Amino acid sequence: MSRFLYLDNAATTKTAPEVLEAMLPYFTEKFGNPSSVYQFAAGNKSVIDEQRDLIAATLGAKGKEIYFTAGGSESDNWALKATAEAYAQKGKHIITTKIEHHAVLHSAQYLEKQGYEVTYLDVDEDGKVRLQDLEAAIRPDTILISVMYANNEIGTIQPIREIGAIAHEHGILFHTDAVQAYGHLPIDVDACHIDMLSASGHKLNGPKGIGFLYIRTGVKIRSFIHGGAQERKRRAGTENVPGIVGLGAAVKRAFASMEERTGKEKEMRDYLIGRVLEEIPYTRLNGHPTDRLPGNTNFSFRFIEGESLLIRLDMKGICGSSGSACTSGSLDPSHVLLAIGLPHEIAHGSLRLTLNEEITREDIDYVVESLKEIAEGLRRMSPLYEDFMKKQAGRASEKNR
Incomplete structure (x- = not known):
């Protein structure tokens, strides 16, 4: 392998050097349990609260509204299951969408087994919720709406x-x-009327195994993990101090560099999209053409199996995915691509490439040239492509008569 390009940043990101540096002392010199009463450990409690305030400020929230979790999946589970339990007397109807992460979808399916009703909203061909559909789905017993901010x-x-x-x-x-x-x-939680928000550290160059759930003051939500009195008695368990410190450092880094960083990602994203769509026939872009995450691209290649495409890209040192990392072992086509109306045979030929600010134009050129070569080679071996081309040639011949 002569080259290595990591283009799967939606799955996870590498931990930034300054994040790791901030974490290290809390594994060694500052290893105390924040719940202990002596001064050596109590200092860690103050450090946790500092990170809480830092994160809250990025959302326009209050420090006491940030609860640390093990990551996005736990936060999603907590938001849906504990809210449903707390508001069951008011109603048992929940609204979400067909393109949510499985942490939300599987939580919703669990609640259905407990007697709750869930409406799964359709989306348009770009993956957007139709506001009129949301309005129409609301009932007197609706207690929660859960819609992801941006699709993974x-x-x-x-x-x-x-x-x-x-x-x-x-x-x-x-x-x-x-x-x-x-x-x-x-993101501004007040401007958007957000009552709960899930986030995860490893998606923004922080460590894995740490995230948070924002819970607006006044929201009646039950504890999700029982045991100790940590996280204001709402989420038991000894705090992951190194992880929390790393999350804080990653958040500080991400928001300080957001404008410049995402500007670079958008530039490279649009360059990649333009070249792929122009130079590789029978290819489509999935997702909204402009209202999309700065570093996200998702393509479907007709007459190509996504798994074969990923394997050949890997041989060229390019890391991508066919969808969510949480379902990468599944043989089923992406539920997201099916929800936007793609037939199974096209959904199976999908490729997600997610960029970061380090990706250069030269890197994109290498990716596109590799994709062109791989797509051509795989299509040469495809009976479906051969039949398609014969039909195309036949139609052309008929027109020329």
């Missing part, structure tokens, strides 16, 4: 401010899975 596969950004306004108008709690958006897009 196709990158589409939802009209969160409008969704939040609808929820607020109807007195319904609004949760958003912002795992892909936080640190990459500016």
Whole structure:
């Protein structure tokens, strides 16, 4: 392998050097349990609260509204399951979408087994929720709306401010899975009427195994993990101090560099999209053409299996994915691509390449040339492509008669 290009930043990002440096002392010299009463350990409690305030400030929230978790999946589970339990007397109807991360979808399916009703909204061909569909789905017993801020596969950004306004108008709690958006897009929880928000450290150059759930003051949500009195008695367990410090350092880095960093990513993203669509025939872009995450690209290549494409890219030192990293072992086509209307045979030929600010134009050129070569080679071996080309040639011949 002569070259290595990591283009799967939606799955995870590398931990930034300054994040690791900030974490190291809390594994060694400052290893105390924050719940202990002596001064050596109590200092760690203050450090945790500093990170809480730092994160809250990026959202326009209060420090006491930030609860540390093990990551996005836990935060999503907590938001849906504990809210459903707390508001069950008011109603048992929840609204979400068909393109959510499985942490939300599987939590919703679990709640259905507990007697709750869930409406899964369709999306348009770009992956956006139709606001009129959301309005139509609301019932007197609706207690929660959960719509992701931006999709992890196709990158589409939802009209969160409008969704939040609808929820607020109807007195319904609004949760958003912002795992892909936080640190990459500016978010204001008050302006968007967000009551709960999930985020994860490893999507913004922080460590794995740490995240948070924002819970607006006044939201009646039950504890998710029982045991100790940590996280104001709402989430038991000894705090992951190194992880929390690393998350804080990653957040500080992400928001300080957001404008410049995402500007570079958008430039390279659009260059990649332009070249692929122009130079590789029978290819489509999945997701909204402009309202998408700065570093996200998702393509479908007709007559090509996504798994074969990934293997050949890997042989050229290029890391990509066919969808969510959490379902990469599945043989089923992406539920997101099916939801935007792609047939199975096209959804199977999908490729997600997610960039960071380090990717250069030269890197993109290498990726595109590799894709052209691989696509041509795989299509030469495809009976479906051969039949298609014969039909195309036949139609052309008929026209020339």
